[in-house]
Amino acid sequence: MAGTVYILGAGASRAETLKLTLPTPLVNDFFSEQYIKKFWYDLDFGCKFTKSELYFILTQYFVDRGSSRDHPLENINIEEVYSFLHSFGNVFSGRSYRRDEFEVARRQLHKYIIYVVRYTSWKLERSIFLKSLCSKLNFSDSIITFNWDTLIDQALEEAETKPAKELASSLHLSASPERRPRRESDNEWVEQLHAGRLIKIHGAINLTHCKNNSCYRHDNPYVWAHSEESPSHWSCQECGSPTQEMILSPHGAKTYTTNRFFRMQANMAAEKLSVAEKIVVIGYSFPTFDIEARSMLRCSRLDDRYSEAWLNEVSIVDPSVVREEHVKAISNLIGVDNDYAHGHLVKLSLYKSVDEFMRANF
Numbered sequence: 001m002a003g004t005v006y007i008l009g010a011g012a013s014r015a016e017t018l019k020l021t022l023p024t025p026l027v028n029d030f031f032s033e034q035y036i037k038k039f040w041y042d043l044d045f046g047c048k049f050t051k052s053e054l055y056f057i058l059t060q061y062f063v064d065r066g067s068s069r070d071h072p073l074e075n076i077n078i079e080e081v082y083s084f085l086h087s088f089g090n091v092f093s094g095r096s097y098r099r100d101e102f103e104v105a106r107r108q109l110h111k112y113i114i115y116v117v118r119y120t121s122w123k124l125e126r127s128i129f130l131k132s133l134c135s136k137l138n139f140s141d142s143i144i145t146f147n148w149d150t151l152i153d154q155a156l157e158e159a160e161t162k163p164a165k166e167l168a169s170s171l172h173l174s175a176s177p178e179r180r181p182r183r184e185s186d187n188e189w190v191e192q193l194h195a196g197r198l199i200k201i202h203g204a205i206n207l208t209h210c211k212n213n214s215c216y217r218h219d220n221p222y223v224w225a226h227s228e229e230s231p232s233h234w235s236c237q238e239c240g241s242p243t244q245e246m247i248l249s250p251h252g253a254k255t256y257t258t259n260r261f262f263r264m265q266a267n268m269a270a271e272k273l274s275v276a277e278k279i280v281v282i283g284y285s286f287p288t289f290d291i292e293a294r295s296m297l298r299c300s301r302l303d304d305r306y307s308e309a310w311l312n313e314v315s316i317v318d319p320s321v322v323r324e325e326h327v328k329a330i331s332n333l334i335g336v337d338n339d340y341a342h343g344h345l346v347k348l349s350l351y352k353s354v355d356e357f358m359r360a361n362f
């Protein structure tokens with residue numbers, strides 16, 4: 001049976017934490033004064049933010065000196081900064097004698113992202129919509145999240161329904177695929193095809209993997225409870241090497257081919273989308289530089305013109321306002337207005353906010 005696939009982006013986490021003093025940030029919020037003040041821990045980073053290599057990079061390469069802003073770091077896109085540090089390290093490191101500081105800045109940025117994501121989503125006391133959404137899930141529904149935070153893990157746990165529990169444990173199976181010998185059957189594989197999955201397509205702060213790339217745990221992350229504060233403190237149980245949070249770093253050249261886990265998550269997402277009856281996109285705009293994510297959405301189409309897909313409705317929930325270009329881009333990627341794509345035209349529903357979507361559907 002085909003189910004609903006929910007796609008969650010940064011806008012979904014933002015909506016879920018909106019009542020907090022510091023909600024989970026969007027790409028342009030990370031360097032706002034209040035986030036730096038709260039999440040740059042001098043002791044952990046070994047220096048004050050303004051003395052750090054990261055601060056040097058931001059002020060040297062990103063700040064518009066002519067800007068009249070009181071806080072010139074505000075509105076700098078974190079993906080732009082990470083992409084710069086990443087391509088500098090890979091391509092342009094001969095361009096500056098300060099190359100070692102660039103690498104330090106990249107590591108500081110990585111650590112800062114983890115802190116901000118962890119503590120803005122930390123033990124949410126009152127769910128605004130994810131818990132209700134998770135309580136209504138059926139066994140065939142899937143969730144694809146682009147977010148690194150643990151809000152979805154918390155909501156699935158609180159929902160306490162059987163489908164929600166199964167969805168949460170489906171991530172454990174993706175992380176550590178079963179290796180015991182068994183005889184396969186077609187029926188079981190069909191069942192798996194239609195079973196719901198929790199897919200963390202860009203990784204998450206509650207997944208850690210081994211830094212040793214010849215270790216089994218390099219490609220198969222440990223999955224931690226969302227309440228664990230510093231899982232990467234532990235070394236790998238398979239080989240003793242250090243571990244780190246498994247997140248797909250936010251740069252333009254990121255790819256799902258870096259290891260088995262990411263490749264599998266992306267393929268599973270494409271598979272679930274191709275058998276979905278309904279797709280709901282909440283707070284994700286499939287930006288142009290997320291090339292593989294965009295391709296994943298396109299893969300949800302039929303690959304011939306003689307059959308018909310289950311898909312009958314696509315809902316777009318943009319927590320700010322549903323913008324015309326945003327709707328057009330997603331409709332085109334899924335093929336909503338192309339009857340070849342799914343064998344028929346697909347209904348498109350637009351919601352300006354999560355509230356509006358929840359009122360209409362739950």
Ligand SMILES: [Zn+2]
Nearest residue numbers: 210215236239
């Ligand atoms: Zn290891």
